[in-house]
Amino acid sequence: MKITVLGPAxxxxxxxxxxxxxxxxxxxRRGHEVVVRTFTLQYPSLLFPGESQTVPTPAPQxxxxxxxxxxxxxxxxxxVGRRIRRERPDFILMKYWTPFMAxxxxxxxxxxxxxxxxxxxxxxxxxxxxxxxxxDRPLNRYFLRAVDGFVYMSEQVHRELRxxxxxxxxxxxxxxxxxxxxxxxxxxxxxxxxxxxSVRYALFFGLVRDYKGLxxxxxxxxxxxxxxxxAERKLxxxxxxxxxxxxxxxxxxELGLQDEVLLxxxxxxxxEVKYYFSAADFVVQPYKSATQSGxxxxxxxxxxxxxxxxxxxxxxxxxxxxAGFVCEPEAxxxxxxxxxxxxxxxxxxxxxxxxxxxxxxxxxxxxxxxAELYERVKSEN
Numbered sequence: 001m002k003i004t005v006l007g008p009a010x011x012x013x014x015x016x017x018x019x020x021x022x023x024x025x026x027x028x029r030r031g032h033e034v035v036v037r038t039f040t041l042q043y044p045s046l047l048f049p050g051e052s053q054t055v056p057t058p059a060p061q062x063x064x065x066x067x068x069x070x071x072x073x074x075x076x077x078x079x080v081g082r083r084i085r086r087e088r089p090d091f092i093l094m095k096y097w098t099p100f101m102a103x104x105x106x107x108x109x110x111x112x113x114x115x116x117x118x119x120x121x122x123x124x125x126x127x128x129x130x131x132x133x134x135x136d137r138p139l140n141r142y143f144l145r146a147v148d149g150f151v152y153m154s155e156q157v158h159r160e161l162r163x164x165x166x167x168x169x170x171x172x173x174x175x176x177x178x179x180x181x182x183x184x185x186x187x188x189x190x191x192x193x194x195x196x197x198s199v200r201y202a203l204f205f206g207l208v209r210d211y212k213g214l215x216x217x218x219x220x221x222x223x224x225x226x227x228x229x230x231a232e233r234k235l236x237x238x239x240x241x242x243x244x245x246x247x248x249x250x251x252x253x254e255l256g257l258q259d260e261v262l263l264x265x266x267x268x269x270x271x272e273v274k275y276y277f278s279a280a281d282f283v284v285q286p287y288k289s290a291t292q293s294g295x296x297x298x299x300x301x302x303x304x305x306x307x308x309x310x311x312x313x314x315x316x317x318x319x320x321x322x323a324g325f326v327c328e329p330e331a332x333x334x335x336x337x338x339x340x341x342x343x344x345x346x347x348x349x350x351x352x353x354x355x356x357x358x359x360x361x362x363x364x365x366x367x368x369x370x371a372e373l374y375e376r377v378k379s380e381n
Contacts, residue, residue, distance in 0.1 A: 001027075001032045001033070001089075001090040001091070001374075002032070002033045002087075002088070002089045002090050003024075003027055003032050003033065003034045003035075003089055003090065003091060003092075003093060004034075004035055004037060004084055004087070004089040004091075004092045004093070005020050005023065005024045005027075005034060005035070005036040005037065005092075005093050006036075006037050006038075006069070006092055006093065006094045006095070006105070006108065007020045007038065007093075007094055007095030008020055008038060008039070008042065008095060009021050009024075009036045009038040009063070009065050010038070010055070010057075010059045010060060010063075010065055011054040011055055011056075011057075011059065011067075012038060012039060012042055012053055012054055012055075013052070013053065013054060013055045013267065015177065015294040016095055016097060016125075017038075018177060018179060018270075019095065019123070019175075019294075020036065020038075020093075020095055021036065021060065021063060021065075022175070022178075022179070022363050023093065023123070023363065023366065023367055023370070024036050024063055025062065025063065026363050026364060026366075026367040027367055028062070028063070030367070034063075034064065035064045035066060035089075036063055036064065036065045036066070037065075037066050037068055037069055037080070037084075038065060038066070038067055038068075038069065039067060039069045039070070039071060040067050040068065040069065040070050040076075041070045041071055041072065041073075042071060043071070043100070044072060052267070055269070068080055068083075069104065069108070070104075071100070071101065071104045072104075074103075074107065077103075077104050077107040077108050077111075078107070078111060080108050081107060081108040081109075081110070081111025081112050082111055084108065084111075084112040084118065085111055085112045085113075085114055085115045085118070086115075088115050088117050088118060089118055090117070090118065090119065090374070091118060091119040091120070091121050091374050092109065092112060092118060092119075092120050092121065093121050093122075093123060093370060094109070094120065094121070094122045094123070094147070095122070095123055095124075095125070096122050096123075096124045096125065096126075096143065096144075097124075097125040097126050098126070098129055099129060099133070099135070099136045099139035099140050099143075100139075101143070102139035102140060102142050102143035103139065103142065103143075105143050105146075106142045106143035106146045109143070109146040109147065110146050113146070113148075119148045119149070119374060119377050119378060120146060120147045120148045120149075121147070121148060121149050121150070121151070121370060121373055121374060121377070122144075122147045122149070122150050122151070123150075123151045123366075123370065124150050124151070124152050124153075124157060124161065125153070125157070125291065125292070126157065126291050127140060127144070127157055127160035127161050127163075127164070127291075128140075128160050140164055141164055144161070144164040144165050144167075145164065145165055147165070147167060148167060148168075148377040149167050149168040149169065149170075149373045149374070149376065149377040150167060150168070150169040150170070150373075151169070151170050151171075151172050151366070151369050151370055151373060152169055152170075152171060152172075153171070153172065153173055153174045153291070153292045153313065154291050154292045154312060154313020154316055154317070155171075155313060155316065156291050156312045156313050157291045157292075157313070158171065167377075168373060168376050168377055168380070170369050170372060170373050170376075171369075172365060172366045172369040172370075173292075173316075173317065173360055173361055174292050174294065174296070174297050174317070174361065175297065175361045175362055175363045175365070175366050176297050176298075176300055176301045176358060176361045176362075176363075177294065177297050177298050177301055178301060178363075179270060180270055180273040180274055180277075180298060180301060180302075181271070181273075181274045182274065182302075183274065183277070183278045183302045183303065184274055184275065184278045185278070186278055186279060188275075188278075189274070189275040189276075189278035189279040190279050192272075192275045193264075193275050193276065193279055195236075195262075195279055198232065199232050199233065199234055200232060200233045200234075200281055200342065201233070201234055201235070201236050201279055201280045201281060202233070202234075202235050202236070202280060202281065202282055202283075202284055202338065203235075203236045203238065203276055203277065203279075203280035203282070203283045203284065203304075204217055204235065204236065204237045204238070204239075204283075204284055204285075204286075205236075205238050205239060205268075205276060205277070205283060205295055205298070206238075206239045206293075206294075206295050207239050207240055207241075207242045208237070208239050208240065208241045208242060208243055208245075208248070209242045209243050210243045210288075211287060211288050211289050211290075212285070212286070212287050212288070213285075213286035213287050213288045213309065213329055214237065214248060214286070215247070215248065215251060216286045216288070216329060216330065216331050216334055217235070217284055217286040217334060218248070218251050218252060218255060218257065218261070219251075219255070219331035219334075220286070220331045220332070220334035220335040220338060221235055221255070221257060221260065221261070221335075221338070222255035222256075222257060222331075223331060223332065223335040224335050224338060224339060225255070225256065225257065225260065229339055230260055233260070233342070234260050234261070234262055235257075235260060235261045235262065235284075236262045236264065236276065236279070236280060237261060237262065237263050237264065237265075238264040238268055238276050239264070239265075239266075239267070239268060240265065240266055240267045241265055245265070264276075273298065274302065277298060277299060277301075277302035277304045278302060278304075280304060281304075281305075281341075281342065281347055282304060282305040282306060282307060282324065282341050282342075282347065282350075283295065283299045283304050283305070283306045283307070283324075284306075284307045284334070284338065285306060285307065285308045285309065285314065286307075286309055286329060286334055287308070287309050287311055287312070287314065287329065288309070288311065288329050289311055289312060290309075290311045290312035290313065290314050291312045291313050292312065292313040292314065292316075292317060293308075293314065293317075296308065296314065296317050296318055297317075297361060299354070300323070300354055300357065300358040300361060301358070303351050303354040303355050303358070304351075304354065305323060305324045305341065305347060305350035305351060305353075305354060306318050306323060306324035306325075307324055307325050307326075307327065307334070307337045307338065307341060308324060308325075308326055308327075309326070309327060309328065309329040309334075310326050310327065310328055310329070311329055314326070318357075319353070319357065322350070322353040322356075322357065323350060323353045323354045323357045324341070324350055324353075324354075325337045325340065325341055
């Protein structure tokens, strides 16, 4: 088959780019002709809170990646759409995670499909965004109704999707991020990060945004500290702040956690990720809202147990008392879960559970579901 992958890819950084590149590789290994089309501009600097959207590393040599999509230039959308329409791929595989992309992707999709041959498929992360805006619903409607079929990764996303379209939709869980390498020995990881090996560590990992509940985690840690439960234990917060950092710094100071919270306030490059997950006893995802999270799949890659909140699709991916603990998004519940997990026998049991659960998360399975979806929408049209 002839396949166009449309979405984030090198030089753009982060999990979304990794997903699209990995799926392109899998389809390429299956003998399909694959081209990845990514952005010349993904977000205007005014809308991007981080320091950089791209990485300085060389482009992967095993993929054909073309930078041609400008998200805020309607003339570009028409040009890209007409080009894809002429090329007549069997399907376009698009990534959708925010209504901001709807005008660009929706227009390209509508133009490309006019050739009567190309099908539009979407691997969808979110329908409703974590931070809501006035035009989210009309933007979602514009894009989602241009798509022939979807692959979703949590039942919450599926339910939200049904409010916009009855197009075919198939479930496939988020695969593992295997490009981060393998777990390393804990002492080596601590040495690499400048950590004291005699101390035990919990980890909050990823971009810091308000919906991810770092404030709840800090409150939970403060409770444990007041109860004398944090001796020789520290919390690592590793990731760039996309939210205002000042309220979190005030909270840390007010709770007296300056010596117990270690801030690595920057984007964590791929080749460093393994050290954080190898040094930590467990990962905490105290999210206030979520559909699914790529952080869970990184934790599974390294068999690092998790504490997640009972929101969105997180309990679907992290079975309670098997690969970690599930709690309500509340500081008291979080504190109890942290205190409960920090037991060597419990951690060993949960690591073994992670090793079993991770077998569910395969890139081959995800791409097979996309191929199955294509055959279905092709037969229905």
